[in-house]
Amino acid sequence: MKTINIIILSLLLPVLAHAQNYKSTESYIRFFSEAPLENIEAVNKDAVSAFNGKTGEIAFSIPIVGFQFEKSLMQEHFNENYLESGKYPTATFKGKINGYDPKETGFQDANATGKMKIHGVEKNVEIKGQLKVDGDKVTIKSVFPIKIADYDIEIPKVVFYNIAEVVEVTVNFEYAKN
Amino acid sequence: MQRIKLNPVRAILTVSLLLLFSRSAFSQDDLLNQLQEDQKPVPVSATFKGARVINGQSIETRDGGVMEVVIQHRFGRVNSGVENFFGLDEAYIRLGFDFALTDHLTVGIGRSSHRKIYDTFAKYSFLEQKTNGGSPVSATAFLSASTDTQDPPSGVELEFRHTMSYVGEVLVARKFSPGFSAQLMPVWVHRNLVQTPQDVNDVFALGVAGRQKISRRSALTFEYYYQFNNTTESENYNSLSFGIDIETGGHVFQLHISNSRGMIEKEFIADTDGKFLDGDIHIGFNIIRVFQLKKKGGPPKPMDDSW
Numbered sequence: 001m002k003t004i005n006i007i008i009l010s011l012l013l014p015v016l017a018h019a020q021n022y023k024s025t026e027s028y029i030r031f032f033s034e035a036p037l038e039n040i041e042a043v044n045k046d047a048v049s050a051f052n053g054k055t056g057e058i059a060f061s062i063p064i065v066g067f068q069f070e071k072s073l074m075q076e077h078f079n080e081n082y083l084e085s086g087k088y089p090t091a092t093f094k095g096k097i098n099g100y101d102p103k104e105t106g107f108q109d110a111n112a113t114g115k116m117k118i119h120g121v122e123k124n125v126e127i128k129g130q131l132k133v134d135g136d137k138v139t140i141k142s143v144f145p146i147k148i149a150d151y152d153i154e155i156p157k158v159v160f161y162n163i164a165e166v167v168e169v170t171v172n173f174e175y176a177k178n
Numbered sequence: 179m180q181r182i183k184l185n186p187v188r189a190i191l192t193v194s195l196l197l198l199f200s201r202s203a204f205s206q207d208d209l210l211n212q213l214q215e216d217q218k219p220v221p222v223s224a225t226f227k228g229a230r231v232i233n234g235q236s237i238e239t240r241d242g243g244v245m246e247v248v249i250q251h252r253f254g255r256v257n258s259g260v261e262n263f264f265g266l267d268e269a270y271i272r273l274g275f276d277f278a279l280t281d282h283l284t285v286g287i288g289r290s291s292h293r294k295i296y297d298t299f300a301k302y303s304f305l306e307q308k309t310n311g312g313s314p315v316s317a318t319a320f321l322s323a324s325t326d327t328q329d330p331p332s333g334v335e336l337e338f339r340h341t342m343s344y345v346g347e348v349l350v351a352r353k354f355s356p357g358f359s360a361q362l363m364p365v366w367v368h369r370n371l372v373q374t375p376q377d378v379n380d381v382f383a384l385g386v387a388g389r390q391k392i393s394r395r396s397a398l399t400f401e402y403y404y405q406f407n408n409t410t411e412s413e414n415y416n417s418l419s420f421g422i423d424i425e426t427g428g429h430v431f432q433l434h435i436s437n438s439r440g441m442i443e444k445e446f447i448a449d450t451d452g453k454f455l456d457g458d459i460h461i462g463f464n465i466i467r468v469f470q471l472k473k474k475g476g477p478p479k480p481m482d483d484s485w
Contacts, residue, residue: 046218050209059209065220070473072241073428080224081394086356089220089309094210 022138022175024049029062030170035162040074042067049173051138056097058112058140060173061090082153082163083119091118093125097140100131107132112142118151129171138175143168219312225353226361228466229276229284229301231387232401232419232434233446237318237351237361239303240278243472248274248288249465252439257457265460272441277471290441297324297442299345307352320347324442340371345443347385357391365403367448374411381448382406383416389423397423399434403447413451432464 027047033040046066051058064085069075079085095114110131116123129142145166148155155163226236229246240246250272254265262268274288284301299322307316322345330336345368351361363385372379385403392398399421408414421434437454438446439462452458 046220048213050213052209057209059213061210061213063218063220065223068474071470072244072474073468073470075241076224084356084394085223086353090214092210092213 020052020054021178022051022053023178024051024060024173025176026174027060028170028172029067031067032168032170033164034168035164037162040069040163042069042075042078044068047171047173049175050178051097051140051173051175053102053133053138056100057095058097058114059092059094060171061092063090064088082155088118088120091116093117095125097131100133102133105132105134107139107141110140118146119153121151123150127171136177139173140175141170141172143170145169219308219310221312222307222309222316222353225307225316225351225359226389226399227397227423227425228430228432228464230432230464231361231389231399232421232432232464233417233436233438233441234363234385234387234401234403234443235301235318235320235347235349236387237303237316237349239282239284239301239318240276240468241474242278242280243470243474244278245469245471246276246278247467247469248272248276248286249467250274250441250462251464252436252441252460252462254460255452255457256435256459256461270439270441288442290445292440292445294327295324295442295445296327297322299323315350315352317351318349320349321345322443324444336371342370343444344368345447347443351387357397359389361385361387363387365443365447367444369444369448372410377410378407381408383408383447385447395425399423399432401436405448408448413453414448415450415453417446417450418454428468430464430466430468432466434462434464435459436462 027045027049029044029047031042044062044066047060047062049058049060064083065079067075067078069078093114093116095112097110097112100108100110107130110129112127112129114125116125127142127144129140132139146169147166149165226238229236229238229240252270254262254268256264258265270290270292272288272290274286276284276286278284282303286299288297290297299320301318301320303316303318305313305315305317307313324343326341345365347363347365349361349363351359353359365383365385367381367383369379383403383405385401387399387401389397389399401419403417405416415437417436417438419434419436419438421432424431437452437458438450439452439460440446440449452460
């Protein structure tokens, strides 16, 4: 009888482990550059993410062409000249969220460490953010700075608008159990 | 020789443990790879830098709310000699305004100094090339009507309908790589009135165009229109052009050489009288200034107020 139990349990385990996987259902990525001449803002709602509730592992992928600007030409320059979305179609992050209590409800501070890849350049980063576990739903939100020179993104001096050297990035995801 | 005894319970246990490990290993290592499969098809942008490749149209239409002011110059023939400063002494000009009404529909008006032609057009992009399993090509339809308002030779009486010409064109393009794009465009040009009875009213042609980026802000361009059936007693050649696109912020400069001097389809496709290889070449340029008349919907709002 005992062996049978073990068998049933071991057969169930993969299913249980799988049930700890979350997939994003909604996303909101914002890029904001504050400069004396003009503030530049773009929002992307096409990002996708996966989160493993058991291990805290997280990955997200943001299609560069999904960023919507107010001005079409700015959007074209962003894709063609700066982020080169033809060559590097996505920005990605792969890492782990630490320092949170999975039993706690409501938003709590958490840290994510891992590899951020933008414009084909990979960097080790630590991002502060907040996380909420609510039954089958998980929500994360984070606002962090990105130094564009770190990712080999060249902004020529002679352009008719200016982009700050450090831009503010907002990353929000809502997940449901997979 | 010892026989290995197979315990069925143990076997099942081992297999399920293996399954467990392989599954969890998969779900951890390939979190990012799994996401790649979830990517939606995304449209390919900037197949060509300008809404015109050189003389002719490209598949590009602007986003709704954008106006482009297009200033075009075509100088005289390079082989007209130094006394004519290689053609720079005399220029034909076209001034145009292109209005993007929606992301897919652009309408435009223009006026050419040569023969005082007024032209109007509508351009509709009906297919977008997309990555991740979307359409492999982009396609745009183009329709144009123009009227020649130059006074006819004395003794010739013309009605308004005699001054009209029409153009219908389908453009199909593919951006093969971030740097290289190519385009095919079958065109029909209809002239209500032609010079001689031998001339055809309807000219059919096939255009081919390409561009190769040479830096992030500049590209080489090429354009050729082959006419299938143009019969005329006057000199008539197929239009061939080479150019360079240079982008500086809100402007695009297009510098080029061409055996055509007209800047609208009826003229450069069906009425090119210069022979490229004989040096009947015109230097020309287009300057395109972009104005955002109406801002796009702007960045979408956050998911809900709690953010």
